[in-house]
Amino acid sequence: MLQGAFIALAATAQVAVPPSPPAEPGHHMIEAGAWLGLFIPSRDHELYDSLGTDHRPYDAVNASLGLRLSYFPVPFVGVEGEGGYMPSGTRGGDLGHLFTVRGHGVLQWPARLTPFAVVGGGLLASTGAPGSDVDQAFHWGLGAKYYISDRLSVRLDGRHIISGARGPGAGNTSHFEVLAGVSFTLFRAEPKKDAWTDVDVGPPSRGETPASAPAPTPTGEDASRTMEMVAT
Secondary structure, three states: OHHHHHHHHHHHHOOOOOOOOOOOOOOOEEEEEEEEEEEEOOOOEOOOOOOOOOOOOEOOOEEEEEEEEEEEEEOOEEEEEEEEEEEEEEOOOOEEEEEEEEEEEEEEOOOOEEEEEEEEEEEEEEEEOOOOEEEEEEEEEEEEEEEOOOOEEEEEEEEEEEEEEOOOOOOEEEEEEEEEEEEEEEEOOOOOEOOOOOOEOOOOOOOOOOOOOOOOOOOHHHHHHHHHHHHO
């Protein structure tokens, strides 16, 4: 009876418990997030209807808010798509609206505090008093994310946005953004770890006995000693 109890206790202790994902970027991870920040437009912007209205600079600093969706096939590299809205006014007191749709690649160093860089492009558009216009835009930026848990992170971005400048042959001009955001992990590939050693589970090395294999049956002198122990 004692031997049976010990075997049952050992079997119960060896039940594998899946480990919790680490609070850092993982494989095949999908995130959804939102941001609130500041948009600083160039005075020489080309975000107006040059055929129907006169050029008017936007306010020096405007709010920025938006949504993003991210996918990281591996912890170091990923892609993100974003949509943003910047409620703006002109220096003359008129109301304007700026919008952006863009995407970029992400290169990051995965850890609980994750620094990253982004490079990409998209569209920058205006409506309202300055008139309707859509320009192509290129952007790059630096930032960092902090994983509060395996499902929740906060981040801070700084962006440099390059789009067309007003006037024929004027080239490009620069806008800037500072974004504070939060992200939620929707999916990630769960790590496959052993509950006791916390290492990747793989095939046993030569000479090792798999944990699930039955213990060898004692024979000869060992069998006699086992029977004496059970009898006592």
